[in-house]
Amino acid sequence: MYLIDDVTKMTGLTKRALRYYEEIGLILPPQRTKGNARIYSEEEVKELRKVAEAKEVLGFSLQELQQFMSLKRMIEERSERQGLSVKEITQIEDLLENQIKMIDFKVVKMQAFKTELKKMRESAMAIHEKTKTKGEMKEWKDSIQITD
Amino acid sequence: MYLIDDVTKMTGLTKRALRYYEEIGLILPPQRTKGNARIYSEEEVKELRKVAEAKEVLGFSLQELQQFMSLKRMIEERSERQGLSVKEITQIEDLLENQIKMIDFKVVKMQAFKTELKKMRESAMAIHEKTKTKGEMKEWKDSIQITD
DNA sequence: ATTGACATTAACGTTAACGTTAATCTATAA
DNA sequence: TTATAGATTAACGTTAACGTTAATGTCAAT
Numbered sequence: 001m002y003l004i005d006d007v008t009k010m011t012g013l014t015k016r017a018l019r020y021y022e023e024i025g026l027i028l029p030p031q032r033t034k035g036n037a038r039i040y041s042e043e044e045v046k047e048l049r050k051v052a053e054a055k056e057v058l059g060f061s062l063q064e065l066q067q068f069m070s071l072k073r074m075i076e077e078r079s080e081r082q083g084l085s086v087k088e089i090t091q092i093e094d095l096l097e098n099q100i101k102m103i104d105f106k107v108v109k110m111q112a113f114k115t116e117l118k119k120m121r122e123s124a125m126a127i128h129e130k131t132k133t134k135g136e137m138k139e140w141k142d143s144i145q146i147t148d
Numbered sequence: 149m150y151l152i153d154d155v156t157k158m159t160g161l162t163k164r165a166l167r168y169y170e171e172i173g174l175i176l177p178p179q180r181t182k183g184n185a186r187i188y189s190e191e192e193v194k195e196l197r198k199v200a201e202a203k204e205v206l207g208f209s210l211q212e213l214q215q216f217m218s219l220k221r222m223i224e225e226r227s228e229r230q231g232l233s234v235k236e237i238t239q240i241e242d243l244l245e246n247q248i249k250m251i252d253f254k255v256v257k258m259q260a261f262k263t264e265l266k267k268m269r270e271s272a273m274a275i276h277e278k279t280k281t282k283g284e285m286k287e288w289k290d291s292i293q294i295t296d
Numbered sequence: 297a298t299t300g301a302c303a304t305t306a307a308c309g310t311t312a313a314c315g316t317t318a319a320t321c322t323a324t325a326a
Numbered sequence: 327t328t329a330t331a332g333a334t335t336a337a338c339g340t341t342a343a344c345g346t347t348a349a350t351g352t353c354a355a356t
Contacts, residue, residue, distance in 0.1 A: 004333080016314060035322050037333050050264075057257040059207020062313070075271050089276045096269040103262045107255055109205040114251045116198075121244040123223050128237045152303075164344060167305090183352050185303050210343070
């Protein structure tokens with residue numbers, strides 16, 4: 001069990017962000033101490049780490065993540081309650097299917113972008129080569145310290 | 149040569165966005181007609197498409213993209229002007245190297261996320277199977293139309 | 297010469313995702 | 327018990343990336 005300050009260190013999220021995520025319903029309200037302080041479980045910290053990663057790395061908005069979370073909870077809370085209709089489950093499957101394809105698409109685009117970057121690097125290296133012989137004077141000038 | 153309305157259709161960006169990108173220096177100001185209307189070249193449209201893609205798909209901020217663009221222009225405007233020092237070129241190479249690694253990192257994270265999604269889909273499908281036999285009544289109820 | 301369909305700039309408005317500050321409460325160590 | 331170091335809520339502030347509106351200009355066709 002962790003207090004909010006521990007969780008900031010474990011997730012990289014700020015206190016404000018943690019409270020905000022709770023406020024908008026992205027995460028479920030955690031337990032409280034006698035003195036009304038939030039205590040997060042290991043589970044909740046794990047979930048928060050995933051949320052943070054999906055936001056930073058995958059560039060998902062909190063709205064998009066909310067959809068995933070509620071969807072995840074729907075699946076988790078099933079079993080006993082059996083509160084899901086066939087129609088709902090089919091919708092869930094479709095949504096997941098689409099998201100998986102979107103990720104594949106993004107990955108392809110990323111690879112393309114990487115190729116672009118590599119090309120730019122080649123260009124830069126080519127200039128580097130040309131400058132190495134031709135520009136020794138410049139290289140020398142670069143090494144001078146000028147104190148303003 | 150295209151007018152701004154054409155470019156919106158070709159890039160998916162709005163007119164406001166195009167003017168905004170110009171305003172903040174993300175793209176170079178295009179030519180104008182006699183009547184002061186912007187005219188974009190094929191080249192500029194291509195660049196804008198890449199910008200739009202990098203933003204949407206890779207989730208780059210306009211600030212980050214500005215760095216790339218100025219960097220790209222530095223490399224492009226080289227050749228004759230030779231205005232780059234060895235130190236600058238080395239910096240460029242390092243920056244590109246880092247960005248390439250960052251993309252690799254993101255791709256790995258995306259694959260992991262995809263795996264998560266697949267697991268969720270499996271869970272959903274499992275429920276689907278169980279419900280198919282058990283929940284015919286529910287399936288039937290789902291198909292009823294209730295007009296409020 | 298006027299209409300309509302395009303364009304322009306300038307400026308205020310909006311939304312998301314927090315940051316920051318203020319006022320207050322609580323637990324514990326001295 | 328008083329101080330210190332944590333927590334809390336409430337509310338206003340901020341930044342990015344545009345949206346929206348208003349006032350105006352231009353050109354081609356009627």
